[in-house]
Amino acid sequence: MSAETLEKAIEKKPAEALFSKRRKKLVTDPLIDENPITIQVLGICSALAVTTQMKPTLVMAISVIFVVAMSNFVISLMRNTIPSRVRIIVQLAVVATLVTLVSELLKAFAYDMYKELSVFVGLIITNCIVMGRLEAFALGNKPYDSVLDGLGSALGYSWIILAVAFFRELWGSGAVFGIPVFEYVSSIFGPDFKLATNGLMVSPVGAFIILGLIIWVQRTKTGYVEH
Template sequence: MSAQVSETQDIQVAKKPAEELFSKRRRKLISDPLNDDNPITVQVLGICSALAVTSQMYPTTIMAMAVVVVVVMSNLTISAMRNIIPNRIRIIVQLAIVASLVILVDQVLKAYAYDVSRELSVFVGLIITNCIVMGRLEAFAMGNKPYDSILDGLGSGFGYAWIILAVAFFRELFGAGAIYGFEVFNAIGLENFPNNGLMVTPVGAFLILGLIIWVQRSKTGYVEK
C-alpha cells in the first residue's frame, strides 16, 4: 500500500513542473497577443512594415519569420542579462542586441534568399526600430525570467505575423489574382476576373488593415481607453 502511495506522489511531483511550464498565465503570454492584445490591431505598433512589405505573401512570410526570430532572441538575451545591465544604459544595450540580431538575420537573407532580401530592402534593417521589439524588451524582458520572456516573444511575434500575412493574402489575391505566385482565379475558371490595382499600393494595405482592426476589435469588444 505504501509503495502505491509513494508511486502516486512521484507521479504528482513529475506532473507539477510540466503544469508550471504550461500554466494558464504562461499560455496567456502566447494567446493574448494573437487576439485580445495584438501588437498591431490593439497596440497599433509595427504599422509601417504592415503597409510596406505586404504586397505578396512570400516576402511577407520571410519578414514575419525575421521579426519572430528577433523578438524571441532579443527577449531571451535581455532577460538573461537583466540583472547585470545598469539601468542608465539599458536602452543602449537593448538597441545593441537588437541591432546585432537584425544584422545577423539580414546577412542570412542575403546569403540564402537574396532576391527576397532585395525586395524587403531597408525594412529588414528597420526591425531595429520596430516598436514591438523594443516595447517587449522594456515592458517584459527586463523584469521577467528567460522562459517567460521567450513565450512573450513568441506571442508578440506570432501576433504581428498573422496580421501582416492576412493583409498580404488579400493584397496578393485581389491585386495579382494569386497566392504565393499560384494563379488562383485562373485555376478556378475565372480567367477574366479583374485585378484591383489599388491592392498593390500602400493605400490598399491601409484599407485592408483598417478592416481587420475593425473586425478584430468588434469581435473582442475592445474599447479605446
C-alpha cells in the same frame, strides 16, 4: 511593478509546468486580445510596406519572430546586469546585432528575398514591438517566460501581416503565394470571363484599407474600446 510581483509569485512554486496556463496566456494573449498591430497599433510601417505578396511577408514574419524572441531572451538573461541608465542603448545594440544577423543570413542563403526585403529587415530595429516587449517584459521576467512573451507578440504581428498580404496579393495580383488563383477561377467560367485585379491593393493604400477592416471586424467582435 506588476512584472516584479509576477516573478515573486513564480519563485514560491519553482516547479511550474513548462506550458502552464499562465505561460500559455503569454503566447495566446497577443494573438487577439493584446495584438500588437490591431490593438496596440505598433509595427504598422512594416505591415504596410512588405505585404504586397505572401512570400516576402512570410520571410519578414519569420525574421520578426526570430528577432523578438531572441532579443527578449538575451535581454532577459542580462536583466540583472544591465545598468538602468543605459538600458535603451543596450537593448538597441542587441536588437541591431540580431537584425544584422538575419539580414546577413538572408543575403547568403536567400539573395532574392534579401533584395526585396533588405530595407525592411533593417527596419525591424525600429519596429516598436521589439523594443516595447524588451522594456515592458524582458527586463523584469525570466528568460523562458520572456521568450514565450516574445513569441506571442511576434506571432500576433505575423498573422495580421499574413492576413493583410493574403488579401492584397489575392485582390491586387490575383494570386496566393504566387499561384495564379484568379486565372484558374476565370478559366472555369469559360474563355471570355476574366476576374479583374485591383491596382489599389498593390499600393500601400491597399494595406491601410485591409488593416482598417481587420481592426474594425476585430474590435466589433471583442468590444474593445480605446481608452
